Amino acid sequence: MRLFEYEAKKIFSEYGIKVPKSVVVSNIEDLKKVDFYPVALKAQVLHGSRGKAGLIKFANSYEEAVEKVKELKKFCEKILAEEKIDIDKELYLSVVVDRTVGKPLIIASSEGGVDIEDVEKEKIIKKHVDVFTGLNPYEAREIARKICEDNEIFKKVSDVIYKLYRLFREKDCYLAEINPLAISGSDAIALDAKIIVDEDAYYRQGFEKKGELAYVELSGNVGCIVNGAGLAMATLDTLKHFDLEPANFLDIGGGASEEVMKKALKLVLSNERVRLIFINILGGITRCDEVARGIVGALKELKTEKPVIVRLVGTNEDEGRRILEDAGIYVFSDMIEAVKKAKEVVK
Amino acid sequence: MIFVDKDTRVIVQGITGRQGRFHTKLMLEYGTEIVAGVTPGKKGEVVHGVKVFNTVEEALEEEDAEASIIFVPAPFAKDAAFEAIEHLDLVVIITEHIPVHDSMEIKEYARKHGTRVIGPNTPGIIAPEITKIGIMPEKVFKKGFVGVTSRSGTLSYEIASALSKENLGQSTLVGIGGDAVVGTSFREVLEAFEKDDETEAVVLIGEIGGNEEEVASEFIKKMKKPVVAYIAGLNAPKEKRMGHAGAIIYGKSGTAESKIEALKNAGAHIAKLPQDVPKLLKEII
Numbered sequence: 196m197r198l199f200e201y202e203a204k205k206i207f208s209e210y211g212i213k214v215p216k217s218v219v220v221s222n223i224e225d226l227k228k229v230d231f232y233p234v235a236l237k238a239q240v241l242h243g244s245r246g247k248a249g250l251i252k253f254a255n256s257y258e259e260a261v262e263k264v265k266e267l268k269k270f271c272e273k274i275l276a277e278e279k280i281d282i283d284k285e286l287y288l289s290v291v292v293d294r295t296v297g298k299p300l301i302i303a304s305s306e307g308g309v310d311i312e313d314v315e316k317e318k319i320i321k322k323h324v325d326v327f328t329g330l331n332p333y334e335a336r337e338i339a340r341k342i343c344e345d346n347e348i349f350k351k352v353s354d355v356i357y358k359l360y361r362l363f364r365e366k367d368c369y370l371a372e373i374n375p376l377a378i379s380g381s382d383a384i385a386l387d388a389k390i391i392v393d394e395d396a397y398y399r400q401g402f403e404k405k406g407e408l409a410y411v412e413l414s415g416n417v418g419c420i421v422n423g424a425g426l427a428m429a430t431l432d433t434l435k436h437f438d439l440e441p442a443n444f445l446d447i448g449g450g451a452s453e454e455v456m457k458k459a460l461k462l463v464l465s466n467e468r469v470r471l472i473f474i475n476i477l478g479g480i481t482r483c484d485e486v487a488r489g490i491v492g493a494l495k496e497l498k499t500e501k502p503v504i505v506r507l508v509g510t511n512e513d514e515g516r517r518i519l520e521d522a523g524i525y526v527f528s529d530m531i532e533a534v535k536k537a538k539e540v541v542k
Numbered sequence: 543m544i545f546v547d548k549d550t551r552v553i554v555q556g557i558t559g560r561q562g563r564f565h566t567k568l569m570l571e572y573g574t575e576i577v578a579g580v581t582p583g584k585k586g587e588v589v590h591g592v593k594v595f596n597t598v599e600e601a602l603e604e605e606d607a608e609a610s611i612i613f614v615p616a617p618f619a620k621d622a623a624f625e626a627i628e629h630l631d632l633v634v635i636i637t638e639h640i641p642v643h644d645s646m647e648i649k650e651y652a653r654k655h656g657t658r659v660i661g662p663n664t665p666g667i668i669a670p671e672i673t674k675i676g677i678m679p680e681k682v683f684k685k686g687f688v689g690v691t692s693r694s695g696t697l698s699y700e701i702a703s704a705l706s707k708e709n710l711g712q713s714t715l716v717g718i719g720g721d722a723v724v725g726t727s728f729r730e731v732l733e734a735f736e737k738d739d740e741t742e743a744v745v746l747i748g749e750i751g752g753n754e755e756e757v758a759s760e761f762i763k764k765m766k767k768p769v770v771a772y773i774a775g776l777n778a779p780k781e782k783r784m785g786h787a788g789a790i791i792y793g794k795s796g797t798a799e800s801k802i803e804a805l806k807n808a809g810a811h812i813a814k815l816p817q818d819v820p821k822l823l824k825e826i827i
Contacts, residue, residue, distance in 0.1 A: 312794060395641045398617055435776070
């Protein structure tokens with residue numbers, strides 16, 4: 196779960212990482228709290244390269260700020276109004292979960308303000324950290340001395356690295372990134388902030404748990420309900436292979452009870468583009484007759500007119516098929532045959 | 543077969559929970575040597591004939607065991623894994639939704655103790671018709687000479703079932719798990735299959751996110767045994783978690799294209815659809 200810049204900067208402040216003076220603007224009223232001009236007005240959206248997209252604007256006066264905020268409000272709920280900083284140099288710092296070795300990885304560079312993927316390899320410093328011993332202050336200094344020279348700045352940057360690592364661990368981050376870390380006089384200031392928090396740590400980080408269904412909306416018209424993430428991705432790929440356009444990704448997990456099926460159908464049908472529902476269930480330990488009853492029960496309650504195609508295999512498959520066929524639902528045990536039928540129906 | 547054999551003795555951690563109880567029964571029916579269960583505070587109970595102890599150490603005072611399977615809920619799974627890692631050689635973590643920082647600690651703890659961890663978020667490991675330390679439906683598997691490894695549960699059942707129908711039985715299936723950080727990598731599984739006398743060919747079922755498949759490709763270059771690979775998620779959008787915690791593309795990293803490219807360059811045969819895997823395999827062996 197990616198946090199907004201203003202949320203991430205709040206966490207930075209709590210950890211003593213310096214950020215520009217700012218006001219979060221939800222409506223024009225809030226602009227009255229801004230007593231620092233010129234001001235940078237930054238749209239709070241979750242995708243990168245806001246500069247290029249015109250989502251960061253500058254204003255020299257209250258009047259100008261009002262105009263600019265009105266324009267930015269078309270794209271987002273909140274705008275971060277920030278004191279403009281004079282930048283001498285921009286650095287890059289991040290801590291990330293290195294999936295390959297399963298360790299925290301610190302990445303630093305003297306070339307900040309650009310995408311780290313575009314920086315030359317020789318200018319990137321990388322250091323793995325032992326999760327049990329953590330990052331020692333001397334290790335932070337060893338990284339800092341490679342990306343800055345001035346003694347005062349070296350001390351500040353070392354401190355930021357140390358604090359960023361602590362925050363990364365304590366807040367269950369996948370990624371904590373400062374890009375750029377602005378050097379301004381003898382100060383090191385986090386101009387941007389990107390934090391991705393691990394959704395699985397919701398129970399100890401105090402944020403709300405999302406629903407148990409993993410749903411991602413896509414642009415097509417075939418609504419998909421599948422048990423298992425890998426199979427769900429493979430189902431999308433198979434539909435695409437046969438020139439069908441999936442409307443969503445939806446993994447309902449291992450079981451497929453009537454309750455879960457109802458929730459899944461509701462979710463898929465909430466997308467108006469959906470013309471056909473494609474259900475792919477590989478009943479392993481879950482019994483097919485139970486899955487079939489769940490589908491029929493859920494469809495009856497939701498009263499949808501849209502065609503439904505089910506691919507169902509597993510224990511008690513024949514019984515499951517009979518229940519679905521009796522309810523007038525297309526049912527197949529072969530995935531490719533089911534997809535071909537879907538194609539016929541959508542055309 | 544790899545990592546297990548018919549004599550591997552198993553402790554079930556979290557045996558008194560709904561899932562633990564249910565799968566203990568299925569594993570026993572399959573022939574798995576389950577010697578003890580552990581649930582703190584439930585010593586003295588018996589689950590499907592298996593004695594329950596308060597700690598792994600206590601279970602080991604009465605029974606010998608090499609392996610553990612963990613059904614403990616996510617908030618307590620790290621502790622249960624540490625306990626198993628200290629005392630045993632193989633730890634299979636079924637639990638889903640373990641925070642990634644806990645998984646990093648589990649992996650580090652296992653490294654320090656020289657213990658093999660499989661998972662988290664895995665269906666486990668099965669040597670068809672011999673033993674299973676996992677939750678997979680045994681019906682789709684058949685004994686044979688194909689080694690299978692996957693990041694996904696149901697997709698691996700789909701492909702195993704297709705293989706079995708074509709009489710391409712399996713030596714072992716190892717689910718490495720769908721999380722971003724897992725105990726055992728594809729590369730380590732491939733290394734074991736390459737050495738295994740009963741395995742003649744390998745099927746790798748990968749998906750978007752991370753670079754497990756790219757790292758495995760480096761080893762595939764050196765392998766004598768043929769590898770067929772299928773990668774799910776060609777049509778997955780960026781920065782969206784596709785069900786599995788590990789199935790997410792960031793920037794240019796973790797795309798299906800990059801994985802297919804790496805595997806192809808390493809000499810693996812790429813199946814376009816899951817159903818193509820048996821056909822491809824038959825062509826090359």
